[in-house]
Structure formats: C-alpha cells, structure tokens
Amino acid sequence: MTRIAAVHGVVAPHRHAQREITDMVARACLPAGADRRALDRLHRGARVNTRHTLLPLDRYGEFDDFGKVNDVFIAGAVELGAEAVAGALREAGLSPRDVDLLVFTSVTGIAAPSVDARLAGRLGMRPDVKRLPVFGLGCVAGAAGLARVHDYLLGRPHDVAVLLSVELCSLTLQRADASPANLIATALFGDGAAAVVACGARRQPAAGSAPTVVASRSRLYPDTERLLGWDVTASGFRVVLDPAVPELVRKNLAEDVDAFLADQGLGRQDVTAWVCHAGGPRILDAVAEALDLPGCALDVSRRSLAEVGNLSSASVLHVLRDTLASGSGRPPSGTPGLLLAMGPGFCTELVLLRW
Template identity: 65%
Template sequence: MTRIAAVHGVLPPHRYEQSEITAAVAAMSLPHQAERSLLDRLHATSGVGARHLALPLEQYAGVTGFGQANDLFIEQASRLGEQAIAAALAEAGIAAHEVDLVVCTSVTGIAAPSLEARMAGRLGLRPDVKRVPVFGLGCVGGAAGIARLHDYLTGHPDQVAVLLSVELCSLTLQRADITPANLVAGALFGDGAAALVAVGARHRLAGRAPGPTVTASRSRLYPGTEGALGWEIGDSGFRIVLGAELPELVRLHVGEEVRSFLSEHDLKPPDVTAWVCHPGGPRILDALGETLQLDATAMELTRRSLHEVGNLSSASVLHILRDTLALRPPPAGTPGLLLAMGPGFCSELVLLRW
C-alpha cells in the first residue's frame, strides 16, 4: 500500500484570458486574415478560458531560439519546482531530509544537471537522495510518475518518495509553424508545476495521511500508433506532433483498457467514485466519456481545470487530484481511477482507494 500524503500545485503569476493569448499569438505568428479566422475558431472551441504563462505575454516575441527558450525553462522551472516540493512537504508534515526518492518529469525543456539536482541543496534534500529524472512521457508523465513511486514504495515500505512535474508549454511555441496541430497546441497548453508526496505502508503517516492509497497500476503501449503524438525536435526546438486520429484512438483502445484493468479488481466503471483524468482537450474528453459511458459529472473537475488553467501536460492530473481532495473527496473506502494518455501512443492507469 502506498499512501498519498500531499499534493500541491503551483502556477506562474502571469495569468491571461484566452482572448488575450489569442491576440498575442496572432500578432507574432499569423500574417494572413484567413489563418487568424482558424486561430480564433480553435481558441474559442478549446474549452480553455484562461492560462498562466512562465513569462509576461509581451516577452514571448523576444524569445527567438531554442537555446534561449531552454535557458528560460531551466530558470523558471527550477523556481516553480522548488515551490511545489517545499509546499507539498510542508503539507505532508515531512522534512526534506526524510525524502528517499525524487522522480522529476517534464517534456518541455532539457536540463543537465536535472531540475531536482539543481534544487536539492536549496530544499535540504539529502546528498544520497535517489533521483530519477524523466523526459519523453509527455502528458502521461504525472500518472506514470505516481505508478513508479508506488512500485518503489512497495519494495521500500518505510520510505518517502516525491514526484515533481514541471511543464512550461508556452516556451515551446513555434512562431513560424501555422499548421493546425501547432495552432491547436497553442490553444490548449498552459504552464504549471505540481509535487506529490507519497509514503510506504510502514511509514508513520501511512495510516493517517489525508490522501488515497495507490493499490495498482497499468502501463500500456498501443503498437502502430507511435506517430500520433509527440515532438519533432529541430533547430527551433520542440514542434508538436498532434494527430487528428487521437480521439478515435481513445475510443478504440483506452476505453477497453480501462474496463479490462478495472475488471482485474472486480470493478466496473460505475463503481468508480472519482475520475482523475488528464484534460487532453474537449474531443479527447468527449471520446473518453462516450466509450466509458460516463455521466457529465464524472469529469467535471477535469473540464474545470482545462477551462481555468489549460492543459498542463504531465502536471494536469496532479492538479486535478489536488482539486478532488480539496473540493470533492469521495466516500471512504471507494475506488478512484487516475488516468492519462501520452506519446507512444500510450496510457497509464492508477487505481486509488479513498
């Protein structure tokens, strides 16, 4: 049994309404009115009302290359990540020197030394803390990170593990790319970070921390779908790969994956009292809800998060898990399911018990 002791989300201070971001992106990237009409339509139907950005909106026009964007990523991500971990540890009542493992996931920048190494001394982590920096999981990284913490704590039940997710999607903006995929990404993704603290079954907090327990997980790659989602990395940085077939892949694969996983634990979708779903976008959420026959309330917190802060890539499910704990905690003893999808094309499922 792995117990979630705390989850804390952090957002950059620069918040903008979607209409403000639309206008700024158009001014930087779109020379023709026909393209502006498409941009307006995509932004208006994205389900996003506002987003937080790593930089003031007017500074993005001056970010002209991958190196500059990545330097800004390291600077801003280190600051946000440190805030998230410090606050999560404080909420859990755990000192930094008690942490045995840190898993750090991000897909919007590259750092060596990795982010958690850069902030370890300032946070007070032990010099012998185990570190697992992860790049490439994309939006699935938050769910996969919880699953890997659970794997570790199952073997080390008296220890403490921390998951950190930092995603600064705005710094990946490709200003010269006016393909529909890039315009959709520019309509959906926001910036944010989150940290989760978990303890093993023999830790002093295992029986009294406020969060749910993690009871099982499942990772799944879907062969032949590798080109549907990810990055193409070139001189200008990260260029989004976002296939139009993604909603259909969700219908074909993810719904059956969820039903199969739940059935292994003698559960069906109606038994789940909390759905903590990655907010991939309205079409993805519609496809997931349809294939699982969920009612409108099941993903209400997910759609709310998408509207208020956008898609935060791997950090989103951690923000939504925090919101579930704070705003709509399920009845004790009932099951919850945390799920996300990412490049591969893949899914990660985490079964929770409240």
Template identity: 65%
Template structure:
C-alpha cells in the first residue's frame, strides 16, 4: 500500500461573497429585461457563501471567446499550480528532484505542453520524471489521480509521486448562458488548485508519516448516462452538460456502488470515520447521505468546503482531505472514503486507513 504524506490546497486571491457574484452574472449573462428569478433562486440555494475567482470580477466582461479564456487559464493555472505543488512538497520534506511520477489534472482549460511540463523547471523536477496529464475525468479526477498514484507506487514502492489539480471553473463562464444547467454551474463552481504527495512502502517517508494509507480503489462507469454530465465544446468554449437526473442516480446507483465497494473490505458505511466526498452540490450530497443512511454530520466537511469556496471540480477532494487532516487525523485504524463523480457518468472511490 502507498501512503499519503502531504496535501495542499491553494485559492486565487480574488474572493467574493455569493451575492456579489450573482449581481455581476445577472448583468453579464442575462439579456436586458430578463426575469432573473431562476438565477437568484439557484444562487441562493447552492449552499455557497463565498468563492475565489481566477480574475477580478470586473474582468470577466472582457473574456469574449475561448482563446482569451484559455490564455487566462494558462496564466492562473501555472501560478496556482506552482503554489500548490511547492506547498505539498515542502510539507512532505521533499524537493522536486525526489518526485518520480507527476499526475496533473484539469478539465477547465487546455495546455500543450501540459501544466506539469511547464512547471517542471520551476519545481526542479528531473528530466526523466514520469508525467501523466489527464483531461476528461472532470470532478472525479482528484480521486482518480490518488488511485493512479497508488497503482504506480504498488509496482515501484521506493518512488514518490505528486498529484496536481488546477481547476479554473469561472473561465468556462458562458456569456449567453441562460439554460438551467448554465445557471446551476454559475451558482456552484469556484477556482482553486490542490496537490498531494504519496510514497510507496519502501520509501523513507512511509514509516515516519501519520498520513493515511491508500488501501484500495474502484472506478465505475454507469452505462446509458454519458449524456448527463460533461462539456459541450465548441467556438463558445466549454459549456456544461448537467442532467437533472444526477441526484437520483447518486442516491440509487452511486450509494449502491459505495456499499458494494466497502463490503469487499468487510465494511459498512457506518464504519467510515472520514468521508472525503466531492461537493457536487447540495442536492447531490443530500442524495448520497440519504442513499447510504448517513447521519447529518457525516458529510459536514464537504458541505463546509462547498460553502467556503464552492465546487472546485477535481481539486475539491484535495481541499477537503487537507481540511480533515488539519482538524487532526482520525485515530489509528480509522477508515476514510474519498468519493467523486465525473463525466461518463462515473464514480471514483478510494479507501483510506489511518
């Protein structure tokens, strides 16, 4: 088994209360004279109090196409990504040259060379570092990235691996986006980056860290649901596809998948001490809690993260894991479950143990 030895979360400096973002988007996205009742209702009910944005709020009016949005993504992603990676490496007590594998993920911008390649020099990564840039897993990529690090470290137990997530959801804003899906996205998503360092069982840090072990992982695609979540990509950039059926699918099928995964390890939902769940939105969290019969406090860390910073796509689970660890690690022998949902429609589960 591999061990997580450090995790960081970084946010842009531009922080706004939800009501200021709502007002700005009403003027930016809705046609003159349009009824803004739906926008107000969705923003009020999103469970979000504040969000951090890649740009000052007034600058979003200048983003008039995919090219400018992606240019802004590259600038901010490199800045935040470097901060997050440096913080995680410093916490682990490693320099960039000690990293054998780096997995980088984002679904809110495109870069070739990829983000981790552009950061290789500033971070001091070795020229022979293994790189795996990931696009398309969406919000599930943070949990999937932890699982892929664990796969690598199982075969190379002396290695250290870095996961980097940079998500700038605000730069996918649709200027003419008035569909319900567009408005839901405008209410939920924020910007941020996260990084995580894990080591194999033969690495010197393995025995000296109190971080959780990665015990097992499971990926699942749900057939017939590909049309429910993802991007519609065109000249307008990334326009969200967000089916209204997702909370019900979560309640029925994802909850069943979680129970099945835990049962393989002789566990039940009640045995999980730390739930590190991607905050897809209040309805998704409610559906998951209902489907698994969880007490109201079980997903508190996810709800707090949603309120403070919004949905950070793949970076959310890294921020939530950081928060859980900052509150004091669970007692030895405790179990944690990292869970995230993404396009496909898909789920990623990672079982942790302290």
C-alpha cells in the first residue's frame, strides 16, 4: 500500500484579520458610497478569523489585466511550491533526487512551462523525474491528487511520488464585481500550499509511523457543471458558485460514502477521523448533517477554516497535516480514516486511509 511519509503545509507571507480583508473588498468591489452591510454579514458568517495573501492588501488594486496577475501567480507559486516540497522531503528524510514523480495542481493560475517544470531543477530533482501538472479540479484536487498518486505507486511500488498543491486565491479577486458569488468567495478563500510525499509499498519512509492509502473512489454528478468553477474572462477567473452546492452534498454524500466504505468491509462507525476539505461553514455543516457525524468530528477542518480560510485544493492537505500532528488527539494506529473533498464537476473524491 502507499505510505504517506510527510505532509507539509505553508501559507502566503501576509497575514490579515478578516475585518482587514473585508475593508479591502469593500473598496475594490463595491460602488462608491454603497451600503456594505450585506458584505459585512457575508464575511462575518464565513467563520474565518484570519487569512494569508501573497501580496500586501494595498497591491490588489494594481492589476488591470489577466496576464499581469498570472505573472504574479507564477512567481508566487514557484516560491511557495519550493518551500512546501523542500519541507515535506526534509520531514520524510528524503532528498529531491529520490523523487520519481512530481504531481502539481492548482486552479488559480496557469503556466507553460508548468510550475512543476520550473521547480524540478531549482530543487535538484533528477532530469528523468516524471511530472504531471493538473488544472481544473479545483478544491477536490488535494484528495484526487493523493488518489492518483496512490494509483501510480500501486504499479511502481519502489517509487517516491510528491503531490504539490499551490493556490493563490487572492489573485482571482474581481474588482468592481458586487455579485453574491464574488463577495462570498472574497469571504472564504486564502493563499497557501501543501506537499505530500508518498512512498510505494516497497519503498518505506525513512522514519516515523506513516498512514497508508487503502483505496479511493471518484464520484461525478451529472448536469452540475454550472454549480462551481470559473468563467475565464479578460479580467481573469470569475467565480461560479451556486448556493445549491450544500444541498447537493446533503442529498448524495451519505450514499456515496456508505457504498465506498461497505466495499472495504467498513461502516461510518469504524472511521476514527474525518479529514474534510474546509470548504466553508455551509459545506462543513452539510457534510456533518449528511453523515450524521458527532459535533467534534470536523473540528480540525473548522479550525483550519478559521485560521487560514479555504485554501482550495491545498485545504484538505492542511487538514491532513493537522490531523497527523495532533499529538494525543491523533487517530489510533491501525484504524481507518476517510479523507474527502468536493470540487467543480460537480464531484467528490473519497480516500480511505489507515492510520
């Protein structure tokens, strides 16, 4: 089975209280003199206390076209990505030259050569390292990326693979856009990255007790393409966010989770930790209600949301890191855990872990 040797999360350099970001969004997105009470209510209701941004807040009024913003994305993604991968390899007791596959995912910018190509030489990876850049999976990509790394390592059990997620959500800010979807996005999303080092069954991690990936399942819901995603415009990525998303989760998640666990001879009562993407308070509430979870089951996810916001694809990996680092609160060795995330499509990805 695939072993998770290390998970390392980083955040962007500038930390702000939610109120500071709310004030910046009011200046950038609302007409002069507009009533901002709805904006204030949305930002308070997000249950986010602090977030990190790549740039100081006063710089978000500088950009007037997508190309300039995307150049900032590339530079920022390379810096944060290098920090995340180097940290994860160090924790795993491995070197960059040990890496056989580097998977990179982001949905907040694009690059060719891809960010993984720009990182390989900088970090000192071998010239024959395999690379796979992934775009478009959005918030689900942390879970889906881990699942696809597992698929790869099943066929190459001697290999080491690294999954890197970098999301610079602040760069997608749409100025002069007071739509509900844009204002909700400005209430939730933050900037950060995470890297996972995974080893095939015959390439054991150097130290420590590592959880394993047992199985995964993907679920794509028909006729839901306009529930979540981006419209790509001249001004960049304009968010698509339908308020029906939590209800879709309530209607479908329990059946999908139960069927997946049953195929592994398990039920919900066997799961000792729920590693859930911190998508927002309404998403977390919908997950808890759909699965009839005890009140504390998603505490790590809710704490991550409060401290750094929704980091898109990096979010579930930060929650995984925090779950593994929780000391006495860490799940008992040998018990099952479920990592799950949702994203554009609309889709879910389920990954069964064993601690």
